[in-house]
Amino acid sequence: MNLRARRRSETRHTIQRQAIRLFMDRGYDATTVNDVAEAAGVSAMTVYRHFATKEDLVLYDEFDQQAAATVTELPADEPLVVRIARTLTKTYEDAIADKEFHLARLRLMIATEALRARHLDSQYATQEALVAALTGGSEDPATEFQARAAASACLGVAHIALLRWAAEDGEPDLRTLFEEAFTATFGHPL
Incomplete structure (x- = not known):
């Protein structure tokens, strides 16, 4: 895996872990993609670049x-x-x-x-x-x-x-x- 692919994978991993944590703490419906982005330290656009839907944050x-x-x-x-x-x-x-x-x-x-x-x-x-x-x-x-x-x-x-x-x-x-x-x-x- 090259450096770019490794960074992409690490970013995806960080976003998903933060999403799961927030969903468990606050509830799935009460947590927004913006909440996930903020917790992961990325923009909402970056979240969507890695996960097409909110459901994908859990299912990917x-x-x-x-x-x-x-x-x-x-x-x-x-x-x-x-x-x-x-x-x-x-x-x-x-x-x-x-x-x-x-x-x-x-x-x-x-x-x-x-x-x-x-x-x-x-x-x-x-x-x-x-x-x-x-x-x-x-x-x-x-x-x-x-x-x-x-x-x-x-x-x-x-x-x-x-x-x-x-x-x-x-x-x-x-x-x-x-x-x-x-x-x-x-x-x-x-």
């Missing part, structure tokens, strides 16, 4: 790109749900290294109606990234359908595990919750 992550890269690294001879489940487990574990930050994001997504609706869009984008990675540009409808069905099912299971993790203040081991949820759904450990 690089999960889709990481998941797509990870799923293509796994052996292609494994069943789709196994590959996707392993991908989601690894990607979520990597993504939530900062537990308190991600717990706050999840709590905001759960508690805020506008974010719940947009989170579904985010889930769809993750599904699309996984399907594209799994099909490798194949235009075979059966291959695309199978990848979409497996990705959608696995994302639903992962979502339930994350909700429980958030409800229990991040205390349970996330990998264990994922394993329990995938086993309950697919009948065997993945």
Whole structure:
């Protein structure tokens, strides 16, 4: 990553952390983009340059790109749900290294109606990234359908595990919750 990209990433990170902090302290609806800009020490225009919408201040992550890269690294001879489940487990574990930050994001997504609706869009984008990675540009409808069905099912299971993790203040081991949820759904450990 060059210096410019690193600075851009650091600015995005600072803005998002300040936004999450303010949303948790004041409430999502009571906090404006101008409040976030002031807390982050940037202009409102800079906030919008990094986050197109207020919802993106909570929902933005690089999960889709990481998941797509990870799923293509796994052996292609494994069943789709196994590959996707392993991908989601690894990607979520990597993504939530900062537990308190991600717990706050999840709590905001759960508690805020506008974010719940947009989170579904985010889930769809993750599904699309996984399907594209799994099909490798194949235009075979059966291959695309199978990848979409497996990705959608696995994302639903992962979502339930994350909700429980958030409800229990991040205390349970996330990998264990994922394993329990995938086993309950697919009948065997993945």
